[in-house]
Amino acid sequence: MNNTLRFNPSFDGLAPSSTLYINETVNRLWRNGEQAFHMGFGESRFDVHPRLQTALAEHANKKSYLPARGLPELMGSVASYYSKKLNVPFEPSQVMIGPGSKSLIYGLQMVLNADLFLPTPSWVSYAPQATLLGKTYKYIPSKIESNYQLDISELDKLVKASENPCKVLLINSPNNPTGEVLTADFLKQLADYCRENDIWVLSDEIYFEVCHGEVPHTSISTFYPEGTIVLGGLSKHFSIGGWRIGVALMPNTADGMAILKKMVVFASETWSGVSAPIQYAAIDAYQQHEDVERYVADCRAIHGIRTRFIRDSLRAMGVTCTSGQGAFYVMPNFNRWEVELRERGVSTSAELARYLLDNYRIATLPGSDFGIPEAMLSLRLSTSYLDMETDNAPSEIFRLYRDGIGDKSLMSEKYHPNTHAALAAYRAFVDDLSGSTKI
Numbered sequence: 176m177n178n179t180l181r182f183n184p185s186f187d188g189l190a191p192s193s194t195l196y197i198n199e200t201v202n203r204l205w206r207n208g209e210q211a212f213h214m215g216f217g218e219s220r221f222d223v224h225p226r227l228q229t230a231l232a233e234h235a236n237k238k239s240y241l242p243a244r245g246l247p248e249l250m251g252s253v254a255s256y257y258s259k260k261l262n263v264p265f266e267p268s269q270v271m272i273g274p275g276s277k278s279l280i281y282g283l284q285m286v287l288n289a290d291l292f293l294p295t296p297s298w299v300s301y302a303p304q305a306t307l308l309g310k311t312y313k314y315i316p317s318k319i320e321s322n323y324q325l326d327i328s329e330l331d332k333l334v335k336a337s338e339n340p341c342k343v344l345l346i347n348s349p350n351n352p353t354g355e356v357l358t359a360d361f362l363k364q365l366a367d368y369c370r371e372n373d374i375w376v377l378s379d380e381i382y383f384e385v386c387h388g389e390v391p392h393t394s395i396s397t398f399y400p401e402g403t404i405v406l407g408g409l410s411k412h413f414s415i416g417g418w419r420i421g422v423a424l425m426p427n428t429a430d431g432m433a434i435l436k437k438m439v440v441f442a443s444e445t446w447s448g449v450s451a452p453i454q455y456a457a458i459d460a461y462q463q464h465e466d467v468e469r470y471v472a473d474c475r476a477i478h479g480i481r482t483r484f485i486r487d488s489l490r491a492m493g494v495t496c497t498s499g500q501g502a503f504y505v506m507p508n509f510n511r512w513e514v515e516l517r518e519r520g521v522s523t524s525a526e527l528a529r530y531l532l533d534n535y536r537i538a539t540l541p542g543s544d545f546g547i548p549e550a551m552l553s554l555r556l557s558t559s560y561l562d563m564e565t566d567n568a569p570s571e572i573f574r575l576y577r578d579g580i581g582d583k584s585l586m587s588e589k590y591h592p593n594t595h596a597a598l599a600a601y602r603a604f605v606d607d608l609s610g611s612t613k614i
């Protein structure tokens with residue numbers, strides 16, 4: 176082609192999303208018959224609820240394009256669902272449906288000519304999306320000692336330094352990667368600060384149905400409805416990430432409607448509309464049928480049990496871990512063994528993730544993918560995949576839970592062999608660092 180190929184410089188330095196990359200690496204190892212403990216990919220693995228399966232089959236013949244903003248009946252169900260669950264009134268006119276909340280977040284970043292402020296750590300895709308769009312983003316420094324809590328005074332420093340009149344703060348609670356659930360008191364303070372400083376909030380609440388119970392979910396839209404865009408979807412609590420459906424709820428103001436209008440332009444020129452059968456089937460997910468609510472509650476409880484088990488086991492080995500109260504992640508830190516790790520050629524979290532994969536077959540993501548300084552030896556572990564690798568395994572674990580097996584027996588080696596084996600591998604790693612034999 177006569178050396179005519181040129182790429183958009185926005186892609187310089189960007190690789191495929193690290194979550195998808197680690198998933199592909201583990202699948203390759205498995206295909207080659209090699210062992211790998213998959214703690215790198217945050218996918219909930221439970222079966223699709225039968226009601227949704229039936230609804231999808233019933234609507235398989237829905238073949239026409241739907242409105243770019245979404246199916247009106249679905250937008251109605253989404254508005255009632257969020258009004259009830261978040262205790263904030265939403266009208267169908269505020270709702271937009273997209274192919275996953277990821278695409279909606281990308282669209283919002285494109286539509287808003289804003290400086291973006293990201294807590295540290297933040298989910299892996301926010302910053303690369305900003306890079307792709309040539310936008311300015313800043314990570315808000317945080318401290319591991321305070322469980323990476325968002326520090327409003329640090330945010331304020333960045334806000335004061337920004338010359339862009341349009342500013343966006345992107346928060347995520349329950350949080351990926353820490354599992355932290357932001358409290359109502361904190362969100363109230365943050366809302367007051369954002370209101371005083373005219374900051375828009377993108378509130379990624381995709382995990383709000385996966386709060387383990389210690390801290391209830393509160394949406395910042397309760398305190399700041401005029402400045403908050405809520406994002407969510409079905410990928411996490413319904414285990415249907417592959418269905419690709421997400422929602423955005425705009426403020427019920429002239430500004431909110433103006434944002435929505437631009438988003439519809441974006442949707443109509445890109446994805447056109449989310450798959451019609453999926454949108455019809457999704458209506459059932461938002462109607463709060465008793466059996467569906469119970470299914471979501473049980474999945475949530477199992478995620479909580481598995482996450483606590485892994486976190487507590489790591490802590491018992493002396494590994495510092497975030498104390499999340501939601502989602503299905505744990506963020507351990509290994510700086511305590513900084514010197515020993517440096518002797519093994521590990522001085523960044525990316526090197527640590529690679530070392531664990533190469534030597535112990537444990538797949539994780541490095542903290543640096545989440546905006547944490549690379550010398551901070553933190554990893555993100557997903558707790559949703561181990562012992563749920565095959566399609567049958569999650570239904571068996573689900574059945575045991577429903578039959579009332581009890582947390583301790585559920586987490587026994589009998590039902591969670593890979594979790595125990597992965598923890599034994601961590602034990603060997605920690606023992607090695609703590610002075611026993613070097614590899």
Ligand SMILES: Cc1ncc(COP(=O)(O)O)c(C=O)c1O
Pocket residue numbers: 217274275276277278298347350351379381407408409410416419420421
């Ligand atoms: C924090 C967070 N936000 C958004 C998403 C995107 O989810 P989806 O595009 O499936 O709605 C994910 C998926 O991993 C996530 O962890």
